Amino acid sequence: MPLxxxxxxxxxxxxxxxxxxxVLLLIVGTPIAWWLAHTPSRLKGPIGAVVALxxxxxxxxxxxxxxxxxxxxxxxGQVTQALGLGILPFTFAGLVVASVIYSLPFVVQPLxxxxxxxxxxxxxxxxxxxxxxxxxxxxxxxPMARPGFVTAAILGFAHTVxxxxxxxxxxxxIEGKTRVVSVQIYDHVEALEYAQAHWLAGGMVAFAFVxxxxxxxxxxxxxxx
Numbered sequence: 001m002p003l004x005x006x007x008x009x010x011x012x013x014x015x016x017x018x019x020x021x022x023v024l025l026l027i028v029g030t031p032i033a034w035w036l037a038h039t040p041s042r043l044k045g046p047i048g049a050v051v052a053l054x055x056x057x058x059x060x061x062x063x064x065x066x067x068x069x070x071x072x073x074x075x076x077g078q079v080t081q082a083l084g085l086g087i088l089p090f091t092f093a094g095l096v097v098a099s100v101i102y103s104l105p106f107v108v109q110p111l112x113x114x115x116x117x118x119x120x121x122x123x124x125x126x127x128x129x130x131x132x133x134x135x136x137x138x139x140x141x142x143p144m145a146r147p148g149f150v151t152a153a154i155l156g157f158a159h160t161v162x163x164x165x166x167x168x169x170x171x172x173x174i175e176g177k178t179r180v181v182s183v184q185i186y187d188h189v190e191a192l193e194y195a196q197a198h199w200l201a202g203g204m205v206a207f208a209f210v211x212x213x214x215x216x217x218x219x220x221x222x223x224x225x
Contacts, residue, residue, distance in 0.1 A: 002199045009176050010184035010200075017092070017167075017180060018160040021099040025107040025156040026149070028100065033111035038120075052105045059102065063169025066098050070170075090172045095180075098170040099160045106155040114148025115141070151215060158211040162204065 003011075036048055054062055069076045070088040077087045088094035118141060126136045142149070164182040171178030173187065181200055188197035 002196070004196070006175055006179075007184060007196060007200060010179050010181045011203075013092075013176070013178075014161055014180040014182075017095055017099060018157045020096055021103060021160045022153055022157045024096065024100050025103055026153060029104060029107035029111055029152065029156075032104075033108045034115055036108070037112045037115035051108050054102045055105050059163070059165025060169055062102060063098065063166040066101065066166070067169050070094060070097070089170055090174060090178060092171075092177060095167055095171045095178055098166050099163060102163060102166045103156050103159045106159045107152040110148045110152040110155065111145065114145035117148075118144050154211060154215060158208065161207065 032047075032051060036044060036051075067089050068074050070080070071077045072081065072087055077089075080086060080088060088097055122140050122144065123136050126140050131139065162182065163180070164186070167178070167180055168183055168186075171180075171183075173179050173183055179187075181204065185197050185200045185204075188194070188200070
C-alpha cells in the first residue's frame with residue numbers, strides 16, 4: 001500500500017488542523033482587516049507590520065519564540081497553567097495557536113484589500129436608510145467583500161496545510177497528535193523511505209496546484225465581470 005496508517009493519520013490531522021485554523025483566522029482576521037482598512041490612527045503602520053511579520057520571518061524563528069512564550073517559563077505558559085489548561089507546546093491546541101499567528105497575514109491582507117475596495121460610499125448610503133452598523137456589515141460589506149473572504153479562506157487553509165517549521169517547533173513529532181503531513185514527509189526522507197515520501201509530496205504538489213489554479217481562475221472571472 002502506498003500510504004500506511006501513519007501517513008493517513010498525518011493527512012487527517014493536517015486537514016483537521018487547517019479547518020480549525022481557517023475558521024479561527026476568519027473570526028480573528030476580519031476585525032483586524034476592517035480596522036486596518038478604515039482607521040486613521042498612526043498605529044496602523046506598526047500594527048500592519050506586526051500582522052505581516054510572519055511573511056518575512058523564518059518559520060523556525062517564529063516557532064522558537066512561540067515555544068519560549070508558551071512554555072512552562074513563558075508568560076503565556078504561566079497564564080495557561082494558572083488557568084488549569086497546562087502548557088500549549090507539543091499539543092494540538094498549540095499547533096492551532098501557532099498556525100493562526102503564522103497564517104494571519106494570508107487572511108488579513110485579502111480582506112483588507114476587499115474592505116478598502118468597497119469604500120465608504122455604500123456604507124454611508126446604508127446609514128442614511130437607518131441601517132445599524134451590524135446591518136451595514138452583514139447586508140452591505142459581506143456580500144461585496146465575498147471574493148475577498150473566499151480568497152482569504154483558501155489561502156489560510158492552504159498555507160496551514162503547507163506549514164513545516166512552525167509546527168515542528170511548536171508541536172514536535174508526535175504521531176496522531178502533532179505530526180502533520182509536512183513532518184511526515186520529513187520523517188520518510190530521514191528514513192530513506194523515498195517511495196512513501198513521493199506519494200505524500202506529490203499529493204502536496206497537486207494540492208498546491210489546484211489551490212493556485214482556483215485562485216487565478218477566480219481572479220480572471222472577476223476581471224471579466
